Amino acid sequence: xxxxxxxxxxxxxxxxxxxxxxxxxxxxxxxxxxxxxxxxxxxxxxxxxxxxxxxxxxxxxxxxxxxxxxxxxxxxxxxxxxxxxxxxxxxxxxx
Amino acid sequence: xxxxxxxxxxxxxxxxxxxxxxxxxxxxxxxxxxxxxxxxxxxxxxxxxxxxxxxxxxxxxxxxxxxxxxxxxxxxxxxxxxxxxxxxxxxxxxxxxxxxxxxxxxxxxxxxxxxxxxxxxxxxxxxxxxxxxxxxxxxxxxxxxxxxxxxxxxxxxxxxxxxxxxxxxxxxxxxxxxxxxxxxxxxxxxxxxxxxxxxxxxxxxxxxxxxxxxxxxxxxxxxxxxxxxxxxxxxxxxxxxxxxxxxxxxxxxxxxxxxxxxxxxx
Numbered sequence: 001x002x003x004x005x006x007x008x009x010x011x012x013x014x015x016x017x018x019x020x021x022x023x024x025x026x027x028x029x030x031x032x033x034x035x036x037x038x039x040x041x042x043x044x045x046x047x048x049x050x051x052x053x054x055x056x057x058x059x060x061x062x063x064x065x066x067x068x069x070x071x072x073x074x075x076x077x078x079x080x081x082x083x084x085x086x087x088x089x090x091x092x093x094x095x
Numbered sequence: 096x097x098x099x100x101x102x103x104x105x106x107x108x109x110x111x112x113x114x115x116x117x118x119x120x121x122x123x124x125x126x127x128x129x130x131x132x133x134x135x136x137x138x139x140x141x142x143x144x145x146x147x148x149x150x151x152x153x154x155x156x157x158x159x160x161x162x163x164x165x166x167x168x169x170x171x172x173x174x175x176x177x178x179x180x181x182x183x184x185x186x187x188x189x190x191x192x193x194x195x196x197x198x199x200x201x202x203x204x205x206x207x208x209x210x211x212x213x214x215x216x217x218x219x220x221x222x223x224x225x226x227x228x229x230x231x232x233x234x235x236x237x238x239x240x241x242x243x244x245x246x247x248x249x250x251x252x253x254x255x256x257x258x259x260x261x262x263x264x265x266x267x268x269x270x271x272x273x274x275x276x277x278x279x280x281x282x283x284x285x286x287x288x289x290x291x292x293x294x295x296x297x298x299x300x301x302x303x304x305x306x307x308x309x310x311x312x313x314x315x316x317x318x319x320x321x322x323x324x325x326x327x328x329x330x331x332x333x334x335x336x337x338x339x340x341x342x343x344x345x346x347x348x349x350x351x352x353x354x355x356x357x358x359x360x361x
Contacts (some may be wrong), residue, residue, distance in 0.1 A: 006143075027144075030256070035156065038146075040245075041145060041152050042144075042145055060229070
């Protein structure tokens with residue numbers, strides 16, 4: 001089968017030095033070079049970024065929404081996993 | 096008018112030397128405006144959404160650059176005409192853009208070849224103008240050269256993809272090169288006005304510029320596996336106001352709003 005559509009890419013932009021790259025959306029491109037150039041044209045028109053990452057969408061593996069109950073609900077009653085469970089002595093500063 | 100346009104500050108006084116630059120500044124303004132209009136015709140018709148935006152972005156860059164030149168030209172002229180009067184209310188014979196930029200979009204390959212030929216000239220010209228004796232023009236060039244550097248990256252990338260791509264893309268890009276190459280020469284053929292300004296050291300020497308352009312074009316064509324056409328007759332006249340029939344139709348659309356609703360603003 002010949003591929004008719006260009007693959008989809010996920011775009012991540014760093015808005016300024018020191019911050020994380022954040023997912024901003026996706027676009028189509030034939031390869032990584034074109035994806036970065038397209039990302040520049042589509043997602044950085046209004047000074048949004050100083051750095052761009054692109055990842056082909058097929059390389060992103062997601063959890064299954066059907067697993068939500070098994071994955072996330074068991075954490076509901078384990079509040080002791082939060083650091084707030086512990087008493088911080090008054091003498092400890094900057095916490 | 097555009098997203099992020101900052102007007103250049105007004106001149107305190109216009110020197111005699113600066114005033115001589117008026118026809119050259121208008122030529123730069125017309126060239127940017129007409130190519131911006133051609134690219135904007137793609138808006139909503141691009142081959143894919145991402146390239147539709149890319150061409151609209153380049154059109155806006157060129158329109159912003161055109162505004163800077165028109166504002167400067169209006170000040171140099173000193174007759175009370177505004178940038179809008181110069182851009183929208185002159186007849187076709189007064190436009191000084193080279194023939195290349197008024198050529199119709201046709202297919203994407205033609206648009207890319209037209210853009211690449213112009214970008215190669217534009218980018219290297221701006222590098223020179225940045226160093227030029229006219230401080231106001233140098234300031235506009237300094238701002239625009241960053242945009243032009245991206246334009247030539249974009250059009251080179253596509254020239255390489257189409258040249259070294261599929262049978263169909265190769266056929267189309269070769270056809271576009273055959274159809275448009277003869278309009279490239281005019282860019283660096285000085286008019287009588289340009290020769291006078293060059294002799295006075297006010298406009299860069301085009302022979303040296305041509306060498307830089309040729310080297311750049313050769314590099315990109317080699318990567319695109321395309322032969323650089325040789326000994327092509329150069330069609331000229333646009334810079335002297337002798338245009339192809341395409342400009343009249345383009346201006347009819349470009350000027351429609353100002354002519355129908357004079358003085359309209361938005």
